[in-house]
Amino acid sequence: MFDVLVIGGGNAALCAALMAREAGASVLLLEASPREWRGGNSQHTRNLRCMHDAPQDVLADAYPEEEYWQDLLKVTGGATDEALARLVIRASSTCRPWMRQHGVRFQPSLSGALHTARTNAFFMGGGKALVNAYYRSAERLGVEVRYDTPVDRLELRDGRFSAAYSGTRRFSARSCVLAAGGFESNREWLREAWGMNERGEHPADNFLIRGTRFNTGTLLRFMIDAGADTIGDATQAHMVAIDARAPLYDGGICTRIDCVSLGLVVNRDAERFYDEGEDFWPKRYAIWGRLVAQQPGQVAFSIIDAKAQGRFMPPVFPGTRAQTLPELAQALGLDVAAFMQTLDAYNAACQPGTFDHTALDDCHTVGLAPPKTHWARRIDTPPYHAYALRPGVTFTYLGLKVDETAAVRFGGxxxxxxxxxxxxxxxxxxxxxxxxxxxxxxGTAFGRIAGTRAAQSALQENVRAAA
Known part of the structure; x- marks a missing residue:
């Protein structure tokens, strides 16, 4: 029997497995995917948001706890547990030396990488390199890893874990860490959560999945049915506006459209529906998937002109290009008159200012609803480009309620x-x-906590058994 069973194969699971092994526990990690797709959504990541009070190697200036907290408070609209959020924030300031010990390397933020040189430490080689480094370290330390092993149920008694099952295979352990992801790849659960809108559409039918196809939520559903305490709204998720031509799964970072703040966005009726310049893109990019999900047909179009070229990370597919705005509307299948009415109204509302995409500048609109608060410049310089957008789900937020110990709770x-x-x-x-x-x-903060706690629980059980 193993001391600690870790279910999952991404960043959080690997952090838990490494911490448990370092604490002296024997560890088995079960990953649902084949080896070549290991790592869950973590393989598509690029960076870690880090608190720091002074410049540090790859991080510029300072990003103190209170600013980090205020950023998180703002994007969540207060829908966050402050104590747990601050735990994560503080942990982010101390984890990188430990990550380096396990082979993770960092590099400075690249030019144009969403104003993140001060707030985010980028992984050299991206998330896939991080995942591979952790697996190499885990295997070197003696963590046993089994691939193609999706867990569908647990053996529980009065809130205590005994074993996990993958089909007919039973895996017993003295303690367990659940880190198997959300349910974003479960289309039926997404349809159930989002339901049907007033237009008679099932919005979830048009969602693309930015990450792994293996996060089906089977274990999460089991835990909910078993009476575990839950938190969150099933419709809330890290949902990004991505290229409508992206693959159904595993599109990752290269399908994201990052020019939204540099132009305007219209729906299939050629109408704007939100402030494209509300705040810096790293703080707003993840609301746009949900905004697009609320539009007719769950589709929208990001429109820019030549002035925006070179100011954002280009996606993997080239956009639709035209020399005139009416030609662009025709190429997108939009009503030309409605499109030109929207563009003319926007251009007329743009006020003179000093454009600066690195600051909350004074380029804004007047008399336009919705307004564009910053970076508002007339779209008048050919060639014009457009990108069709769809909602891209990264991961869902419905989950298990915890406190600072990372323990699963049943009835409190x-x-x-x-x-x-x-x-x-x-x-x-x-x-x-x-x-x-x-x-x-x-994932890093709670993976490390969960692994440490699971090892403590298992080793205490070993002591009791020996006595």
């Missing part, structure tokens, strides 16, 4: 040997909204 009572980390509990910190890199901060 903490399990003595069952813990949870990562996307299965991220809703405690992210009730809604997102800011770049915070998902990795949550």
């Amino acid at each position: 009572r903490a399990s003595p040997n069952l813990f949870v980390a990562g996307e299965m509990m991220a809703g405690n910190v992210l009730g809604k909204g997102y800011t770049a890199g915070v998902g990795m901060s949550i």
Whole structure:
């Protein structure tokens, strides 16, 4: 029998497995995917949002706790547990030396990478390199890893974990960490959560999944049915506006459209529906998937002109290009008259100012609803480009309620040997909204806590058994 069983194969699971092994526990990690797709959504990440009080290696200036907290408070609209959020924030300031010990390397923020040089530490080689480094370290330390092993149910008694099942295979352990992700790849659950809108559409039918196809929520559903305490809204998620041509799964970062703040966005009726310049893109990019999900047909179009070229990370697919705005509307299949009415009204509302995409500048609109608060410049310089957008779900926020111990709770009572980390509990910190890199901060903080606690629980059980 193993001391600690870790269910999942992404960042949170790996952090838990490494911490438990370092604490002296024997560890088995079960990953649902084949080896070549290991790592869950973490393989598509790029960075970790880090608190720091002074410049540090790859991080510029300072990003103190209170500013981090205010950023998180703003994007969540208050839908966050402050104590747990501050735990994550403080943990983000101390985890990088430990990450380096396990082979993770960092690099400075690249030019144009969403104003993140001060707030986010980027992984050299991206999330796939981080995941591979952790797996190499885990295997070197003696963590046993089994791939193609999706867990569908647990053996529980009065809130205590005994074993996990993958089909007919039974895996017993003295303690367990759940880190198997959300339910974003479960289309039926998404349809159930989002229902039918007033237009008779099932919005979830048009969602694309930015991350892994293996996060089906099977274990989360089991835990909910077993009476575990939950938190979060099933419709809330890290949901980004991505290229409508992206693949159904695993599109990752390269399908995200980052030019929204540099132009305007219209729906299929050629109408604007939100302030494209509300705030810096790292604090607002993750609301746009939900905004597009609320539009007719769950589609929208990001429109820019030549002045925006070179100011954003280009997506993998080139946009639709035209020399005139009416030609662009025709190419997009939009009503030309309605499109030109929207563009003319926007252009007329743009006020003279000093454009600065690195600051909350004074380029704004007047008399336009919705307004564009910053970076509002006339769209008048050919060639014009457009990108069709769809909602891209990264991970869902419905999860298991925890406190600072990461223990799963049943009726308010903490399990003595069952813990949870990562996307299965991220809703405690992210009730809604997102800011770049915070998902990795949550997974790293609670993965390390859960692994440590699981090892303590198992080793105490060993002592009791020996006595």
